[in-house]
Amino acid sequence: MKHDPAPSDRTLCPVARAQMIVGDRWTVIVLRELFMGNSRFEQIQAQAGTTPQMLAARLKKLEAEGLVERRPYSTRPPRHEYFLTEMGLAFHPILLALRAWGETWIKSAEEEVAIRYTHIPCGEDPGLGPECQSCGRVMRREELRASLNDGFAAERDARWADFKGR
Template identity: 40%
Template sequence: MKWKELEEEPCSMARTIAVIGDRWTLLILRECFLRTRRFEGFQSALGITRHLLAERLKKLVRQGILRRIPYQDSPRRHEYILTQKGLDLYPIMMAIVHWGDIHMGDERGRPLLHQHRKCGKDFDPVMVCSECGEPLSAKEVHTHPGPGARGTQAHAASKTKARSRAA
């Protein structure tokens, strides 16, 4: 698979990686969830070059993950706000944080604790079945082809459309 072709793959993970799969994009999203909104705030928190930050923010806006909203006219400046599509990345971000807390921590403990506003308790993110509510583990999940899988009529039609767009 070529990096630029990931968006066309009939694989939800490949398509997602095409959008958020580099380290700077993930760290920008981390900052968004920590309520950073302005270019200077991202740059200060991350130490990223202006060019690279501008490129990643444009991509996130183009993908509909962030919304660019002016907050000052002279000079014109913008804030970057998570859209619903961006907010829907929260479980992914929390899963990465949780994995890091468990496997990459040190003797000082977790760098951030997450508190549920409703109950006031610190929590660990847990993945549960949307149908029965039971916790999930990799060993308890079976996959099978869906309508967008390779070899299906839907997949064949999408490949034909992609080829005609490229031509």
């Protein structure tokens, strides 16, 4: 599905056009959570640390733009799960690039890598990509197994516990 910008948003610049869809922090964090396997509203909200209104708006926009598909999992009460479409899945290399940039330039040297991947085809740590540092193949989402470092896992567990305790 190709995005057709509104007449007032038309530009030939692909960076500007992509920015119109995924250009705010919350949208990227929502996409991160979907890639991490969180598909339910409350799971995404807890990890994103956003208000229900802001999350609902981002999910609606992502659905309208074709990156996310909403599927019901309960009729009473009505509840939905959110899944990445082909267009949404294509965002993965961008998320990997943001991860690599953040790990390289934003963190202190004392901090561990937050998410370690194993490149399934070769069984090695692929590094920060976009190609595996061990075998040279492109890092594809379906060929990566993620594990969180203890600190990041504890941070996420604490967010979930705080959210459930409200």
